Amino acid sequence: MTHLKILYYHLLSDKKIKDIVSSCPNIIHLNFKRSTGFSDKVLILIVGAYPNLKYLNLCDYADTYGTLYQRFINKGLLAISSSCYKLEYLNIYLHTGITELTICDIIYSCPGLQHLDLSYCEVTNLVIEEIAHSCLNLKYLNLEGCANVSREAINQLDLLKPNIHVENFMNTIMPAPFDAYSVIYALSRRLGMSVDTPRDATSLHNYINDKLMRRMTLLERIELKRNDSKAKKFIELVYRKQKPIYSLKLTHLEIPYYNPLSSKKIEGIVRTCPNIIHLNFKNCVGFSNRALNQLKAYSNLRYLNLCSSGIMGDKALCGMVGSCHKIEYLNISFCQGITDRSLIKIVDSCQALQEFHFACAHLISERFIIEKLLTVEKHLNVEKHLSVKYLDFGRHVYIAETSICNAIHSCPNLQHLNLSFCEITDVTIKEISCSCFYLKYLNLEGCANITKEAIDQLVLLNLNIHVEDFMNSMDMRTELNQKIVRIYNIQHNVGNNLNSVLPQLYHNQKKMKYSSLESSQQDESNGSKIVFLGLIIDEILNKM
Incomplete structure (x- = not known):
């Protein structure tokens, strides 16, 4: 050294x-x-x-x-x-x-x-x-x-x-x-004052203001929390068409939980800060189609988070992603009004997309997710490989295993994969072994139909992978029995065997917040029943 x-x-x-x-x-x-x-x-x-x-x-x-x-x-x-x-x-x-x-x-x-x-x-x-x-x-x-x-x-x-x-x-x-x-x-x-600078209050005040203005010219990132005074001051500046000294330097802007973020305020941000590449409007109430249209000006946009930002239509979202081809991260989870049309446009336009969240987009059809977004027919026929690194199918019990395998095959750069409570078998694990050489994280919670031998083979081929929450059907049954005993010990009105607890479990099913459980209840496989009952028992225990 x-x-x-x-x-x-x-x-x-x-x-x-x-x-x-x-x-x-x-x-x-x-x-x-x-x-x-x-x-x-x-x-x-x-x-x-x-x-x-x-x-x-x-x-x-x-x-x-x-x-x-x-x-x-x-x-x-x-x-x-x-x-x-x-x-x-x-x-x-x-x-x-x-x-x-x-x-x-x-x-x-x-x-x-x-x-x-x-x-x-x-x-x-x-x-x-x-x-x-x-x-x-x-x-x-x-x-x-x-x-x-x-x-x-x-x-x-x-x-x-x-x-x-x-x-x-x-x-x-x-x-x-x-x-x-x-x-x-x-x-x-x-x-950092020079030795001959006057020390009176007025001179000190002017010196500090001058230094602050110089530092603001170098500002590239602004992160504002909720409706604090800084957020309100920034929005007030751009809304009044005032141009902060740092506006041309600004590339990252985060204003989550701001209420309300109207289209006029978005227009002021776009006009004042033209070089934005990172935008976070998570949980901003008041976001509209007009505001979304304003974002088309950011052709170099890389990151956009609109999670829970309100109602938006296909036309505005399609226009935005049509102009912002360089997006690598997009989150439209819990945004109402999004249908299959928007996601088709996203898949076709955003070739650099690496992380995409659209949780609880209820207007998107199951057929679209299976046949289009997951590249079952259109993309696989031309062997098109996506740059996606993060993929989350958690609790999507209605997606067939063949669709999941095709999606995995089309995304060889995957590093994070969540398959929790999906109906998969050793076939999916084999596809992961053959296609995902860079995978670092795999969540198999609730996947009861996978054997220990398949997981051992996967870990042998990929030493850097972390498999989380894997438990075969026998292990799940043991854990389920333990939870049943726990309910009995708490309420003293349920027997400690599977048959005696079923009426209460199915009665509580109607109160479950997981809509996907209704599909898994209809599946007749032993593993699915065990997973389904385990989730309902967890709900019962959480309410005790």
Whole structure:
């Protein structure tokens, strides 16, 4: 190991440094930025053990009360001048206890220096003169807070070394009215103020506002939570056709649970922020077809979450996905008004789609899911492979096993597959083994007709796969009996065998919230009955 960084670590004791030196003898790059706890004695050990050191960062910091946490005296820094002749980078930011003569000795002994940070060190024109004569390769010099250096000395340095970049130099006629340990000093340090900036309340206010505006120009992501003040302020800006300074930079916008998000507000967002590629409007009440039409302007859109955002029609959704071909994530779950037409358009237009959620889209027909979206007929005939990585069939008991197998075959890039409570057998597991070489997660909860041998073969072929909640029919029957006993122990009115509990279970079936259970009840397979009864028992137990 030649490079070591330990940043912002406040328990870097002498003992730990000694262990590092003994374990890593070939260090040439050492960065202890704002790390504290070690002494001059260990600093002498470091520079003595690493004669080939090229990079050394000893940047200190002050808290809000102006307290300096890492103080070195001249003895520790002088060791650099006697050992580290190959040093190219040195940062002794805020080490106010180092004398000017010690800094001059270091500069003289390290002619290869290219980067030197002397911010808030006690230096005068003497150090600048030494730099001009000794550091022939110096390219960067930071003199922030060095108030005792004259403009004439810097001009002379620039004349002798035209390639050097002097940063944060500010000559002051009068020394700044604070010392290294004052509260004002610490505040100005945290704000990055130059030493000659006025310290009155008005100047501080203007300085902070200017800094905030500059930072906002770099803003690329906004995440707002519910109807908080920031969300309301942002919507108010775009609604009034005001253009925030960061609008052109903004690419990610998340405003979930906003109420109401009208089409006029969406229009303001599209007009103000034209470079959006990530939109999250989850659970935003008031979203309409007109608002959806506005999103067609985002041709580079990659992520769109409209989960539970209200009623929308096929025409608006088809128009939007027809313009946004690059979508990789789309969530229209619980959106009313979506039919087969929209999903056909999504399948045909969004070839980059990797994750698609349309839970509880009740107007989509079972035939469409089986024959179109799952690529049973249309796509398989031309061997079309999709880029889908996430597929969730959980509790879709009406989808035939052949349809699921065809979908798996068409999605060789799958990494996440949920088949919980689907009517599948070893045939599906075999198809997964042959087609899904990148699969990392497989949920088989409630799939009672799969054998342990099939799962063992799958894991043997794909060592990285995680199979969750697999339980064959015998294991399910054992678990079911245990749940029956639990009901008996709680209510004392149900026998601890399968026959005596059936009347109560089927009576409670009408109260179940899972509509898919009605289909599985009609299935005569032993595994399906066990899964079905187990779900109803879980519902009973949850209500006790």
